[in-house]
Amino acid sequence: MAPISQASIEEKNNGSENMGEKAKMINCNTVLWEVKSSIRGVMAELQTLSNSEKTVISLGTGDPTANPQFLGRRPPFIDSLSSALTCSLSDSYAPSFGLPSARRAVAEHLNRALDNNTVGGPAPFHVSSDDVFLTSGATQAIHSILTVISSAGGNVLLPRPGFSLYDFACDIAGVRRRYYDLLPSRRWEADPNQIRAVADDLTLAIVLINPNNPSGAAFSANHILQIAEIARDLNIPIIADEVYGGIVFGGGSFIPMANFAHIAPVITIGSLAKRWMVPGWRLGWLVICDPQGTLQKVREATEIFMNVNSGPASVIQAALPSVLSNANEKFHENVVKLLDLCADTLFRGLEKIEALRCYSRPQGAMFMMVEVDTSRLLGIESDMDFAKELMKEESILVLPGSILGLKNWVRFFFGLPPGLLNDACERMRSFCERRMINVRQI
Ligand SMILES: *Cc1c(COP(=O)(O)O)cnc(C)c1O
Secondary structure: OOOOOHHHHHHHHHHHHOOOOOOOOOOOOHHHHOOOOOHHHHHHHHHOOOOOOOOOEEOOOOOOOOOOOOOOOOOHHHHHHHHHHOOHHHHOOOOOOOOHHHHHHHHHHHHHHHHHOOOOOOOOOOOOHHHEEEEOHHHHHHHHHHHHHOOOOOEEEEEEOOOHHHHHHHHHHOOEEEEEEEEHHHOOEEOHHHHHHHOOOOEEEEEEEOOOOOOOOOOOHHHHHHHHHHHHHHOOOEEEEOOOOOOEOOOOOOOOHHHHOOOOOEEEEEEOOOOOOOHHHOOEEEEEEOOOOOOHHHHHHHHHHHHOOOOOOHHHHHHHHHHOOHHHHHHHHHHHHHHHHHHHHHHHHHHOOOOEEOOOOOOEOOEEEEEEOHHHEOOOOOHHHHHHHHHHHHOEEOEEHHHHOOOOEEEEEOOOOHHHHHHHHHHHHHHHHHHEHHHHHO
16 A cells, blocks of 8 residues: 555644745655545545444455454464574565565475466466565555566556556556456456557556456366466466465365466466455565566566565564475465455345346455446445445445446445344445335335
């Protein structure tokens, strides 16, 4: 997210009116000024509106640790951190690309996923620890790769609805943004012809988020192959955001993009934040999956960039081999089982609400997008109105879709205990009923 909050920018604005004659405002990077509606900024504004008589239920931001009694209860590998503390490596600077043991653990982790999903090539493709760069969360991986591939006038293809961090990271890296649409009527898969139509000679890469935030889609092997073929024809890499890799349920499966690396080069991004539920550990990775060697320059530029950057804390890196080991399968299975139940609970609850339209039940990640029929709700003209009024009357926090590029949709995070999700649906149902236009006219 943007390092400068909306509040602090406004404070500075107000401050300038009170400044003396002589003092002159010092300028800063104007790109940051254009970062107007970060998710956190909008969430903070919505949060101030709640109805004091009702406890707030937050379906807004996607923090899996927000409910410590539920998904966020302490994972089994927490102890590996205390053993890492006693390791002498943990006090030193880690090498620029990460501790060798930690890079190896990420390579092995990705290779296991590739072995389990051999839909791609003739033989499963494997990465090595030299392909892995450790970063401070997926956030740093995203900023890094966009900076590395940036070139004058170049553009990157982003999904819409999307994840706003990519918009900001493109702007900061000086990369133009172009959008391809994820289509609700096609289980959120994109139209390959549209992707080809928005690309041109200056297209540098295509971003695919799978399993998908915000739609909850888990893309089919066939769709992922289509994306690989487009990238091959355009001679560009795929930036595969697989932060929700392995979080699939309800019939969905996770196909790592690197399965198709023999067709087009892939830069895989991952993180401990979501599947391992330790977002505060700030450990992510970027893996160059390049069997054909066309990313050699990108790889070298990434090395140069990482050499002048600083990655995750050594102590967290030292714990990584045991965090990523097979020993935690039970924990992951349980989380996926809970999320499946949550997705089902929210989907069934929202389906009953007339003014909301749910296209498909989520099959991955922790989110669902729902269309709001504003024409049927009195006093609600936009997704922002919906979010504000819902918060004012029912203390339910949701994310307006316009922030993600989809007007009159809202995003729901469903990683909450099913009882709370049922309460939230009940409150939303009565909110919508009170405002149904045809009901009032009868
Ligand atoms: C949460 C998230 C990230 C950021 O992950 P961090 O490791 O917390 O930086 C990146 N991409 C997507 C799609 C996410 O949902």
